[in-house]
Amino acid sequence: MTIASYILGIAAAMLALGVVTEMLRRRRLRERHAIWWIIAGVLALVIGVFPQVLIWTAAAVGVEVPTNLVFFVSLFILFLVCIQQSAELTELEGKTRALAEYSALLANRVTQLETATHRADAGDTP
């Protein structure tokens, strides 16, 4: 590994962590969405700084080419994030629907009340 690629690895991990932290700070990202990115960023940083960790882990789990382990873990994390987002989307759709129902029912009640008061004002209530 050249010194340049070593530095590139560390810089990329730091950049990822920096972006996530800044988004959190500005409330553009909620904690529970940030957690996977933080885990991924920290892993990338650890491996960037100590490449031996990757080689040892790859040997320990029996992966012959260490970079394959990187691809596997990255894909796995991306998969988890995607699943989480789909779940959140489903939940949000449900909430929007609930809100629409709620406001439609409210609008209906308001109309009924308005008609009732109009009648009362006109004096033709029984």
Place this chain on the structure above:
Amino acid sequence: MTTLLKHTLIVMPALNEEESVAAVVDEVYSKLPGISVLVVDDGSTDRTAERARLAGATVISLPFNLGVGGAMRVGFKYALAHDFQNVVQVDSDGQHDPSGVAMLVDALDSADVVVGARFAGEGDYSVKGPRRWAMIVLATIISSLAATKLTDTTSGFRATGPRAVRLFAEHYPAEYLGDTIESLVIAARAGCTIRQLPVSMRPRAGGVPSHNPFKAAAYLGRAGMALMIALMRPRVPLATEVTSS
């Protein structure tokens, strides 16, 4: 009743508390006659709203669950809209003794937020294990931030004065654990004075506790993260007296 209590709104967040909510509302009215009570029913699937309404409380039912923080925000907004000066949060599971409310509200003379602390010598409520350690660490950090000694930063039993009500109506956090920890950080950094008074805490009157003992260890990590993020965030200024949004 003191005039202070007349301008005070009791906000009770409630999620599936049909067994205890009516008794708590009754107790509040009997110990603090004439006070206003708002129960924020947060998408309960049982008869919480009905029981609370029968007991005489004003009830706001949210169409779905927003969490304690979200429910309290509604409470603060309601307080602003109806010209209440102070807000006191009282849990609807019966753990907070309403006789402590008057004392908390009186202390608002000299503070913006008064926390009723559970481990300050009164009563026999106790928590063990990681949740306990987390509470100690949190208390130490937030104490230094607020420049006052706080021992129980996760207590929901608190009174909020006019300045803090205006702040919280806009900035009360709805994130998990945000309603207790981050709200104190926001208040302290906005320049609010925080005080703590000892209160006694009782066991729940019914229903199920929201904290699963198995999740106690995860609590430590999440609380730490919540605090770290709260500290990183830019501070929010206190609104000046004139603005009323």
